[in-house]
Amino acid sequence: MADSLTEKSDVLTMPSRSSNDSDLEKGQMTENPGTKQRWWHFTRNPDRKAQTNDPGSITRNLEECPKGYPSLAAFLSSDRSFMQYRGFGSLHARLLLAQQYVVERLEDELDRIDRWNEREGHFSELQSKRRDDMKGPMKDMPPNYPSAKTRSEVLVELKEQLMCYDTMLLKAKDVAAMQRPSKRDWRSVKNWITNQKPLVAREQKFILRKEDLVTLRCGREGAGFESLVEQMLARTDKFLETRLKCKIIKRIFVTPELRAKTSDQYVHYYAPERVDKLVNAIITAVIFVLLILPVVAMYQLSSVSQRASPFEAIGILIVFTLLFGMAMSGLTKATRQELFAASAAYCAVLVVFISNFSTQTVEIAT
Numbered sequence: 001m002a003d004s005l006t007e008k009s010d011v012l013t014m015p016s017r018s019s020n021d022s023d024l025e026k027g028q029m030t031e032n033p034g035t036k037q038r039w040w041h042f043t044r045n046p047d048r049k050a051q052t053n054d055p056g057s058i059t060r061n062l063e064e065c066p067k068g069y070p071s072l073a074a075f076l077s078s079d080r081s082f083m084q085y086r087g088f089g090s091l092h093a094r095l096l097l098a099q100q101y102v103v104e105r106l107e108d109e110l111d112r113i114d115r116w117n118e119r120e121g122h123f124s125e126l127q128s129k130r131r132d133d134m135k136g137p138m139k140d141m142p143p144n145y146p147s148a149k150t151r152s153e154v155l156v157e158l159k160e161q162l163m164c165y166d167t168m169l170l171k172a173k174d175v176a177a178m179q180r181p182s183k184r185d186w187r188s189v190k191n192w193i194t195n196q197k198p199l200v201a202r203e204q205k206f207i208l209r210k211e212d213l214v215t216l217r218c219g220r221e222g223a224g225f226e227s228l229v230e231q232m233l234a235r236t237d238k239f240l241e242t243r244l245k246c247k248i249i250k251r252i253f254v255t256p257e258l259r260a261k262t263s264d265q266y267v268h269y270y271a272p273e274r275v276d277k278l279v280n281a282i283i284t285a286v287i288f289v290l291l292i293l294p295v296v297a298m299y300q301l302s303s304v305s306q307r308a309s310p311f312e313a314i315g316i317l318i319v320f321t322l323l324f325g326m327a328m329s330g331l332t333k334a335t336r337q338e339l340f341a342a343s344a345a346y347c348a349v350l351v352v353f354i355s356n357f358s359t360q361t362v363e364i365a366t
Contacts, residue, residue, distance in 0.1 A: 008227070011063070016069065029299075037323055039070055057256075057257055059257045059260040059261055060074050060078075060261070061260060061261060061262065062074050062075055062078065062261060062264070062267075063262060063263060063264075064263040067196065068204075069204070069288075071196065072193070072196075072204060075189075075192060076189070077268070078261050079216045079269055080191050080216070080218070080264075080272065081181075081182075081185040081188070081215075082185065083214075083215060083216035083217060083226075084181045084185065084186065084189055084207065084213050084214070084215050085206070085213065085214060085216070086206050086209060086213060086214075087099065087175050087176070087178065087212055087213065088175075088212065089175070089176065089212055090212075091251075092168075092171075093172075095168060096165070096169060096172060097166055099161070099164060099165045099168055100165065102161050102165075103158070103161050103165050106154060106157060106161060107158070109149070109152050109154055110151065111145050111146050111160065112146040112147060113145075113146060113151050113154065114126065114151075115146075116144075116145065116146045122141075126150075132152065133152055134146055135150065137150070138150055138153075149218050149301060175214065177216065178214040178215070178216075179215050179217065180213065180214065180215065181213055181214075181215040181217075182224065182227055184227055184231065185215065185217075186207070186210060186213065187229070189207050190207045190208070192267070193207050194203070204348040224330075224333075225279060225330065225331045225332075226275060226276070226279050229275060229278060229279055230270055230275060233249055233253060233270060233275075234268050236249055237249035237250060237268070252274065253271055253275065253278075254269060254270060254271065254276050255271050255272045258270070258271060279326040282330040282331075283331050283332075286327050286331065290320060290323060290324050290327065290346075291349075293320065294316055294317075294320045294350055294353070294354075295353065297316050298313065298316060298353075298354060300314075314356045316318075316350075316354070317347065317350050317351065317354060320346075320350060321346060321347045321350065324342075324346045325339060325343045326342060328342055328343070
């Protein structure tokens with residue numbers, strides 16, 4: 001209300017009223033001691049825009065970055081869905097195989113030394129680490145010694161190579177466990193890179209290796225469903241802005257920091273926390289509907305037929321249990337055991353309700 005008034009007049013005052021200039025600039029309410037009437041004074045605040053925009057918020061704009069790796073890095077880091085990079089699965093396998101070969105050679109060398117000690121009757125060296133270390137350097141070994149290194153030297157080198165192999169193996173496991181980008185996210189990044197004309201270098205076309213890409217996007221319960229919600233938001237926003245000249249979707253789901261990232265009309269950013277709230281609201285509504293509809297259906301069937309048929313109750317139980325399982329599978333990333341447990345619990349709730357409802361209906365009818 002105050003903003004609309006200030007567009008017509010900078011100051012709304014009464015001629016017979018005296019007020020303090022400092023109070024008027026603050027927009028405070030003053031009182032006339034003669035008439036005991038209260039008046040509101042509205043004035044434009046020149047610092048209002050500076051107060052609403054956080055001066056400490058700095059956003060990197062895609063169009064302001066130099067073409068090439070700077071703009072590509074800014075785009076990939078601008079949204080969690082775009083953080084896609086190569087996993088280099090074949091190179092991990094190649095290096096693991098090479099390191100595995102080194103460890104196997106040391107393993108064979110250690111086995112040859114152990115068998116030689118057993119064949120020569122040096123059982124004390126096999127049973128005591130202290131006696132084995134007292135044998136001395138390699139020059140003190142017999143001529144028929146089967147290795148160019150002592151057992152202690154082989155064990156030290158084997159420890160280093162095996163630790164290196166274990167580190168590589170665990171890192172490769174972590175990379176292999178990372179999520180793959182969805183088809184929609186991959187297509188978005190691919191289209192943006194393709195449209196950037198200066199990006200013609202071979203190393204910047206990594207996005208074409210779809211099977212070797214991983215995403216840094218954190219795993220969420222309903223990542224697929226959230227992508228669908230974001231897609232529907234983009235289509236709804238396009239329809240409202242084209243047909244009705246309405247930008248309500250952008251006002252609700254796009255923050256000022258996201259608007260400042262780019263002016264490209266084909267790139268849409270939505271605040272993740274606001275999308276999460278919308279998804280949670282949709283899931284809550286679906287759960288509420290799946291719990292209420294069986295009650296309404298049973299009430300309607302009993303009021304029409306004046307009795308509760310077991311076959312109709314079982315039919316309602318089967319239908320809504322299937323709908324619940326499908327909803328949970330589509331809206332969340334529940335595992336098989338979680339899906340089975342949730343469906344069983346939902347079915348048990350419906351069985352208890354239907355049995356109680358059938359008993360009450362029979363008692364009223366008799």
